[in-house]
Amino acid sequence: MTFQVVKPILSALLQIIILLLGIAWLLDSGAQAMGYSWQWQRIPDYIFFYEEGQWWSAELIDGLLVTLKISALSLIATLLIGLITALLRVSDSIIGRILARSYIELIRNTPLLVQIYLLYFVFGPVIGLDRFSTAILALAIFQGAYTAEIFRAGLNSIDTGQFEAAKSLGLSTYFTYKDVILPQVLQRTLPPLTNEVVSLIKNSSIVSVMAIFDLTTEGRNIVAETAMPFEIWFTVAAIYLLLTLSLSALSAWLEHKLGTQWRAH
Amino acid sequence: MKKTNGKAIEFEHVDKWFGAFQALKKINLSVEEGEIVVICGPSGSGKSTLIRCINGLEPYTSGQVKVFDSLDLNQQKGKVGMVFQHFYLFPHLSVLENLTLAPLRSLKLSKQAAKDLAMHFLERVKIDDQADKYPAQLSGGQQQRVAIARSLCMMPRIMLFDEPTSALDPEMINEVLDVMVELAQEGMTMICVTHEMGFAKKVADRVVFMDEGEVIEIATPENLFNSPKHKRTKAFLNKILAH
Numbered sequence A: 001m002t003f004q005v006v007k008p009i010l011s012a013l014l015q016i017i018i019l020l021l022g023i024a025w026l027l028d029s030g031a032q033a034m035g036y037s038w039q040w041q042r043i044p045d046y047i048f049f050y051e052e053g054q055w056w057s058a059e060l061i062d063g064l065l066v067t068l069k070i071s072a073l074s075l076i077a078t079l080l081i082g083l084i085t086a087l088l089r090v091s092d093s094i095i096g097r098i099l100a101r102s103y104i105e106l107i108r109n110t111p112l113l114v115q116i117y118l119l120y121f122v123f124g125p126v127i128g129l130d131r132f133s134t135a136i137l138a139l140a141i142f143q144g145a146y147t148a149e150i151f152r153a154g155l156n157s158i159d160t161g162q163f164e165a166a167k168s169l170g171l172s173t174y175f176t177y178k179d180v181i182l183p184q185v186l187q188r189t190l191p192p193l194t195n196e197v198v199s200l201i202k203n204s205s206i207v208s209v210m211a212i213f214d215l216t217t218e219g220r221n222i223v224a225e226t227a228m229p230f231e232i233w234f235t236v237a238a239i240y241l242l243l244t245l246s247l248s249a250l251s252a253w254l255e256h257k258l259g260t261q262w263r264a265h
Numbered sequence B: 001m002k003k004t005n006g007k008a009i010e011f012e013h014v015d016k017w018f019g020a021f022q023a024l025k026k027i028n029l030s031v032e033e034g035e036i037v038v039i040c041g042p043s044g045s046g047k048s049t050l051i052r053c054i055n056g057l058e059p060y061t062s063g064q065v066k067v068f069d070s071l072d073l074n075q076q077k078g079k080v081g082m083v084f085q086h087f088y089l090f091p092h093l094s095v096l097e098n099l100t101l102a103p104l105r106s107l108k109l110s111k112q113a114a115k116d117l118a119m120h121f122l123e124r125v126k127i128d129d130q131a132d133k134y135p136a137q138l139s140g141g142q143q144q145r146v147a148i149a150r151s152l153c154m155m156p157r158i159m160l161f162d163e164p165t166s167a168l169d170p171e172m173i174n175e176v177l178d179v180m181v182e183l184a185q186e187g188m189t190m191i192c193v194t195h196e197m198g199f200a201k202k203v204a205d206r207v208v209f210m211d212e213g214e215v216i217e218i219a220t221p222e223n224l225f226n227s228p229k230h231k232r233t234k235a236f237l238n239k240i241l242a243h
């Protein structure tokens, strides 16, 4: 019985280890051919260092914190923009629908980098936004267009009977959405929303073009100083991966927690 | 006919068009306060459309519908309760939360007052022991009784029922009908779309027969079921009695 459960896990682990060993061997032999000397032992210094009897966060951790801060703030803005756009798209107002539709098409059909340049060099200075706010706004405007479509699909998946029941109970439009519709939309859209958060975190690396000291910028600076690009970029990638994977795990847990009690046993 | 305290609902020459399709044709119908009216008729005859015009879920095309002498149906929110064929409980809220939501938000009751009110009506529909469960954990009959209690929490003056037992397994129909009979006997004004003839005979003051968007015949249950005047009514009764 236990063996039946353990066996596939063991066999999967074995396959992963063989694969990783293979990749490591390939990289190592390639690096040796290039005359590259690995200096993995120096990496921890860029994460934490010890000085004057105390531990301090080093560049990579500082960069990670900036990335987290930018991602968290633009996530809030993204959800707001996405929700408002989705509500406009399903609203009775023709102007509202056109506005929402145009925004979505505009954003989805131009590259993020161009949008960032436009905001950074044109709109930001014109409306007097600082660099950090511009970065947050640019990410939120971009991700908001995709999130809006997720919310819209979620809204459309709710049975009209839910709206009718709320109306017949005398609930106002505000409370109908806040207490009845949106909690159900959120539960249903949690998996695609998580994907949006993951892609938001990944896209946040693009703000490094605006000279913001996020994880990617810090990585590039260290590489410029130390000439050990392999180790640093592997480490940076691993930190991003750790971040996004734990997020997916969190969302899976949350979805389970939100969903199980509502559904039939 | 019993107590006549005034008009609760008045349809005057009401037409309803869905695009090029006329779902209601020149409906004239008035319902007294405290009256129990059962509406029956074949599927697609406009029964749902008719009762949905009473609480503003379906805007009518012409004519007028007055509820307690008011034309503004949105003003009556919560005062005209509605029970649907498919319950439409809020799946993410517990039974208790389903009941307290509208009183908290619309009547601005305190939490304790809303809870007391909810428990009172849950006891009345004999389901107070399930207050903390979620709708999906209940049987269909239990869910429909919760839906009735949820409407009652808004202290409605009229209750609309749109085929409340059609989606239920046969063994659960009576538990819902019992609640409706009790409500009727307490003097609630009720309009029920249903084919439950036993229920109609027991409590209805009048039965309305509809076909193809028209009111064909209105009579007491005895007269309508035993000696229908119109041949379309006869044909319909023959069909449902055959089952």
Ligand SMILES: Nc1ncnc2c1ncn2[C@@H]1O[C@H](COP(=O)(O)OP(=O)(O)O)[C@@H](O)[C@H]1O
Pocket (backbone or CB within 6 Å): B018, B021, B023, B041, B042, B043, B044, B045, B046, B047, B048, B049, B050
């Ligand atoms: N939203 C709608 N759009 C178009 N036609 C509709 C709509 N709702 C109902 N109808 C049509 O109106 C007629 C009456 O429907 P309904 O009132 O639901 O009948 P009943 O409840 O008696 O079965 C049906 O032919 C139905 O197809």
Ligand SMILES: [Mg+2]
Pocket (backbone or CB within 6 Å): B047, B048, B049, B162, B163
């Ligand atoms: Mg119907």
